[in-house]
Amino acid sequence: MARVWRVRRAPTALPAWLAVVFYAALVTWAAVVLFPLYWIVVTSFKLPIHVYAGPVYLPFVDFMPSLHAWRYLFVDLRNDTLRPFENTVIVALVSSTLALVLGTGAGYGLLRFHYRPRLSAILLFTATAVLVIAAMAERVHGLAAIGGGVLLFLLVRAVLGRSGRTVGNDDIAFWMISQRMLPPVAVVIPIYVMFQRLSLLDTRAALIITYTAVNLPIVVWLMRDYFRNISLELEESAAIDGASPYRIFWSIVLPLATPGLAATFLLVLVFSWNEYLFALFLTSANAQTLPLSIAAQNATRGPMWWYMSVLILIMITPVIAMAIALERYIAKGLLVGALKG
Amino acid sequence: MSKAVDRPGAEEIPSAPGARRIKTGAGLGAARLRAAADWPARQVTTSFVLPAVLLLFFLSIFPLLVSAYLSLTRFQFVPGGFALRWVGLANYGKLLVGIEQSHFLGVPKPPTVVGWLLFGLAASVLLLFAVRGITSASGRRGVVGRAAFAVVAGAGIWLAVRTLTPGGFPGTLLTTLIYVVVGIIVQYWLAFLCAQEVAGRRFFRVVFLLPMMITPVGIAYTFRILMDLGKGPFAPVWRALGLAEVSWANYAWGARLVVMLGDIWQWTPFMFIVLLAALESLPAELIEAAMVDGASRWQLFWRISWPQLIPVTSTLILIRMIEAFKIIDLPNVLTNGGPGTATESLTLHAFMAWRTLDIGGSAAVAYMLLFVVTFAALSYVNLAHRRLAEAA
Numbered sequence: 079m080a081r082v083w084r085v086r087r088a089p090t091a092l093p094a095w096l097a098v099v100f101y102a103a104l105v106t107w108a109a110v111v112l113f114p115l116y117w118i119v120v121t122s123f124k125l126p127i128h129v130y131a132g133p134v135y136l137p138f139v140d141f142m143p144s145l146h147a148w149r150y151l152f153v154d155l156r157n158d159t160l161r162p163f164e165n166t167v168i169v170a171l172v173s174s175t176l177a178l179v180l181g182t183g184a185g186y187g188l189l190r191f192h193y194r195p196r197l198s199a200i201l202l203f204t205a206t207a208v209l210v211i212a213a214m215a216e217r218v219h220g221l222a223a224i225g226g227g228v229l230l231f232l233l234v235r236a237v238l239g240r241s242g243r244t245v246g247n248d249d250i251a252f253w254m255i256s257q258r259m260l261p262p263v264a265v266v267i268p269i270y271v272m273f274q275r276l277s278l279l280d281t282r283a284a285l286i287i288t289y290t291a292v293n294l295p296i297v298v299w300l301m302r303d304y305f306r307n308i309s310l311e312l313e314e315s316a317a318i319d320g321a322s323p324y325r326i327f328w329s330i331v332l333p334l335a336t337p338g339l340a341a342t343f344l345l346v347l348v349f350s351w352n353e354y355l356f357a358l359f360l361t362s363a364n365a366q367t368l369p370l371s372i373a374a375q376n377a378t379r380g381p382m383w384w385y386m387s388v389l390i391l392i393m394i395t396p397v398i399a400m401a402i403a404l405e406r407y408i409a410k411g412l413l414v415g416a417l418k419g
Numbered sequence: 420m421s422k423a424v425d426r427p428g429a430e431e432i433p434s435a436p437g438a439r440r441i442k443t444g445a446g447l448g449a450a451r452l453r454a455a456a457d458w459p460a461r462q463v464t465t466s467f468v469l470p471a472v473l474l475l476f477f478l479s480i481f482p483l484l485v486s487a488y489l490s491l492t493r494f495q496f497v498p499g500g501f502a503l504r505w506v507g508l509a510n511y512g513k514l515l516v517g518i519e520q521s522h523f524l525g526v527p528k529p530p531t532v533v534g535w536l537l538f539g540l541a542a543s544v545l546l547l548f549a550v551r552g553i554t555s556a557s558g559r560r561g562v563v564g565r566a567a568f569a570v571v572a573g574a575g576i577w578l579a580v581r582t583l584t585p586g587g588f589p590g591t592l593l594t595t596l597i598y599v600v601v602g603i604i605v606q607y608w609l610a611f612l613c614a615q616e617v618a619g620r621r622f623f624r625v626v627f628l629l630p631m632m633i634t635p636v637g638i639a640y641t642f643r644i645l646m647d648l649g650k651g652p653f654a655p656v657w658r659a660l661g662l663a664e665v666s667w668a669n670y671a672w673g674a675r676l677v678v679m680l681g682d683i684w685q686w687t688p689f690m691f692i693v694l695l696a697a698l699e700s701l702p703a704e705l706i707e708a709a710m711v712d713g714a715s716r717w718q719l720f721w722r723i724s725w726p727q728l729i730p731v732t733s734t735l736i737l738i739r740m741i742e743a744f745k746i747i748d749l750p751n752v753l754t755n756g757g758p759g760t761a762t763e764s765l766t767l768h769a770f771m772a773w774r775t776l777d778i779g780g781s782a783a784v785a786y787m788l789l790f791v792v793t794f795a796a797l798s799y800v801n802l803a804h805r806r807l808a809e810a811a
Contacts, residue, residue, distance in 0.1 A: 093716070098617045107613055108626045111688065114641045115629065117652055121644060135654045180471045187467030207481065254471070257479050259741050259796060264785035267489060267778060268482035291478035294471055323463050323674075352634035354748040355766065369636040373752050383644050390637040397632040405625045405644045 122147055126150060128385055147384035150275060162371040163392065169282050170350040178343050180290065181297025182335075186327055188251045188298070189305050190313075194244040199235065206231045215275075224349035251302065258295040263333035267307040280362045288356050293346045300345070304338030305331065321371045348397055368393045472676060490782035495582065503779075508763040510783035519780065522760055522768065523787070525582035525590035534580040541576045545569040568798045580647035589673075591760060591768040591784075592791070597675065598764060602682045603736055609683070610690035626687030635685065639752035642681045671761035674754045678762050681749050690735055697731040698724065737799060738745075744792045765791070 120136075121129070123143035128276035151159045187193070210227035214220055270279070278284040296332060308331060316326045332339070354369045359372065372389045375382070450457035474540070490510055493501040514523040530538065551564030567742040575596070582589040588774035589597070613623075630638070648657040648665060657665075667673030705723050714722070747766040749754055756771065 097617065098715075100613070100617055103613050104615075104617070104623050106622055107609070107687070107691075111630055112682070113652075114638075114645055117645060118641055129650055132650060133654045135652065180474060183467040184471035185565055187464060191464040192469065193468060204476075204484075207476075208484065216603065223430045250468070250472070254475060257475055259786060259792060260479060260483070261745050261766060261792060263745075263747070263769045264486055264782075264789045265482035267480055267773065267782060267785075268485035269478060271485075272482070275637070281671070287474075288478065291474050294475060299473065327467075348632055352632075352636075354634070354636055355745075355770075369634045369748070370632075370639065373636050373748075375640075386640050386644070390640055393629070393637055394633045395755075398629055401628045401632045402625055405621075405628055408770075 089139065098357045098382070106402070118387045118390055121383050123392055124384050126382075126384065147388045151388050158371075159389070159392075162366050162368045165282060165349060165365055166367040166369075166393075167286075169285045169289065169365075171349055172282075173286045173293065173350050174288040174343055174347040176286065177293040177297050177346055178339065181300045182339065183184050183327075184254065184294070185298045185301035186305055186331060188254075189302050191246055191247075191323075193250060193251075196242050198238055198242040200245065202231060202234055202238070206234075223347050229369055255295050255299045258299070262292065262355050266356060270359050271354075274413060279360065280365050282365050284360050285357060285365060285367070286359065289350045292353075293349055296346060296349070297342055300342045301335070301338060304342075308334050312324060334375075337407060340404065344400060344404055344407060347400075349399055427544060475505075484571060486782045489779055490786050492779050493773045494778040495774060499772065506779065508689050511787070512789060513780065514783055521588070521590065523592055523784070524578060525593055526588040527578075528587035530580045530583045530584050533601050534584050536579045539577060541784035542573055545573050545576075552662060554641045561616055564798075571794060572798075586760075588759075591763045592787070594675070594762065595744060595746070595764045595766075595791075598679060598682065598746055599740060599789075601679055602686065603739050605683050606687040606690050606739070607732070607736065608676050609687045610694055612689050614694040624692055629688070630685045631689050633685070635681070635748035636752050638681050638685055641751050642677060642684075642709050646680075660797060668754055669758055669811055671758060674758060674762045678753055682743070682746065685741075686739065690739070693731065693735055694728065698727055701727050729807050733804045737796065737804055740799065741796060744788065744795070782793065 123137060124141065125144050125146065125179075128134050128141045137143040146212040164286070206227045209230070210223045213226070273279045273284040278287075278382070312334075313326050313331055316330055321329070352369060353367070354373070357367045357370050361367065367375075368389075371394060372386070375386050375389065488514070489503070491505060491507060493506045495502050495504055509517075513519045546569065549566050549569040552562050567598055578595075579589070581587060581594055582593060645651050645653070648662055648667070648669065654805065667677055701724060706719060709719055709723055745766055746764045747770065750762040751767050751770070754762045756767050760768075765784060769781045769784040769788070772778075772784055
């Protein structure tokens with residue numbers, strides 16, 4: 079008897095009229111979601127005349143599809159189309175990988191080890207860093223400034239000694255996660271100036287570094303929650319057998335966390351793939367990413383919707399393919415983030 | 420020991436699971452000896468966190484400090500380069516009372532009768548809320564928090580009432596708030612209505628995942644194409660209504676509506692997926708027990724499922740709120756902030772200021788946004804989220 083109850087997972091089978099209502103709502107909303115995508119696909123095969131004469135809906139019925147827009151963008155403007163694509167792929171992949179590596183380590187460390195940095199040390203470090211960078215801005219030689227900063231830091235440290243309030247793991251974790259709240263526009267100008275000083279403006283490196291930092295909080299947040307559900311016993315027995323923390327992390331924890339890693343990586347990859355604000359500030363021509371090159375169509379091509387549709391399609395097809403292939407992981411990753419918040 | 424603490428974040432007690440159990444009961448002298456022996460181990464644990472901490476420090480805390488400084492200066496070209504002239508709070512003053520006031524806060528008009536009524540209603544609710552904070556035993560911090568929230572929210576509603584009356588014009592601050600509040604409410608209810616455990620939900624989940632994956636820039640163009648009243652897919656409808664020659668981009672509310680439509684299209688599915696996953700993860704035992712006891716469908720939902728969904732709902736709203744304040748791509752591409760500044764969000768406002776080399780002003784707008792986000796998130800967490808999360 080008990081078994082029968084278990085098998086019937088949905089004991090609340092809907093009454094027929096209610097089911098109809100819900101399906102109607104779902105189908106309507108699915109149509110709302112899919113129609114814009116359909117329209118973009120159709121528009122990319124239209125000739126200008128099909129657009130200007132008013133809407134035509136069905137290829138082969140209302141109009142003959144044409145590949146002219148695709149040919150124009152991929153043959154005539156080959157480099158202009160492919161370079162942003164290449165930039166986006168490289169920047170998104172590299173920055174997501176970096177964010178995953180750094181964030182996974184930090185998430186694990188914050189869960190398993192105890193950190194107690196002193197507040198005074200953190201403030202001192204901030205102050206010296208500010209001083210060093212201010213000195214460098216005043217054209218003091220870089221090495222001299224850094225050397226002086228390190229000396230100053232050590233000196234004041236020794237004077238201050240080892241007393242004062244400490245900061246715990248939870249504080250560090252909260253600080254990291256709260257960076258997600260920070261509006262990017264509040265930090266983008268100094269970052270711009272920084273990369274300008276380093277001559278990295280309009281390079282992929284600048285975008286990679288920035289996106290890594292932007293995505294770190296999400297990785298720390300999701301992976302810390304994921305590691306929490308991994309049992310400690312395996313790690314403990316490995317530690318007793320003399321495995322180093324690196325080895326435990328690499329050979330035991332990471333393999334167990336593969337699904338979480340996949341979900342987080344995808345989420346972060348999509349964020350980097352679609353990012354707009356930092357790319358808008360930090361790139362101009364060489365390192366331009368796809369969102370920007372699409373946005374630029376606004377100024378140069380006006381309402382040439384057929385080209386625009388093609389560009390939108392090549393931008394969204396890879397992410398959509400990924401979303402469909404790995405839907406299960408993404409939904410789970412979203413849930414972890416939302417439930418544990 | 421001394422070397423280990425040279426850097427912030429470097430002083431930890433090694434407590435890899437194995438180490439912890441050895442440590443219990445060790446004497447002080449032994450602890451000291453082991454501390455020296457553990458020096459390499461401590462570096463190992465540090466190495467897990469330090470790179471992330473440093474990267475975040477240099478790309479978020481540090482720029483934040485520099486931004487604060489920039490917002491107190493004025494950027495000027497001087498012979499041979501540029502200079503930053505200290506102007507104190509002038510950039511903020513410009514936004515709140517100076518020449519940028521109409522851009523940031525909007526153009527106020529005396530409220531209509533309806534406006535007065537709405538404001539009176541909101542003010543009395545807020546007053547009641549603050550008074551209840553004093554009478555209920557929630558401690559001094561709770562009272563101050565509630566009072567601060569009541570004052571700021573009251574000021575916000577006063578601003579809304581005055582700029583949203585006919586003839587008035589809401590500024591970028593209010594526009595951003597409208598995007599956030601309206602967006603979240605509509606998205607949540609649409610998602611909530613659809614999130615049911617029906618057969619075939621996997622298909623819908625895949626479909627609904629798509630909009631979240633698409634760049635907002637792409638969505639903006641898609642909506643421009645769709646919403647073209649003369650040549651878009653709905654042109655026959657508009658023609659029948661006599662609207663084919665009209666352009667929504669010329670009307671403040673038309674443009675705002677299209678921006679919000681794009682936002683809703685993108686994020687309703689996110690809410691849907693999370694709500695559905697939360698529904699699926701509810702324990703079946705409670706519902707089964709209630710069914711055995713003869714509860715009706717409505718009771719099942721209202722007394723059992725819904726209370727368990729409240730914490731997820733609350734977190735969802737918090738996440739969306741934090742993200743929604745950052746909106747820039749949609750208005751920038753859809754309308755370029757226009758007509759006038761009707762659809763400009765705060766981030767876009769800051770970008771426009773930056774583009775005209777008003778770097779101090781841009782940083783000041785960004786800081787205003789930071790204040791608003793922080794205040795909204797803190798109020799929400801302290802006044803609603805904590806209670807809702809505990810409710811279940």
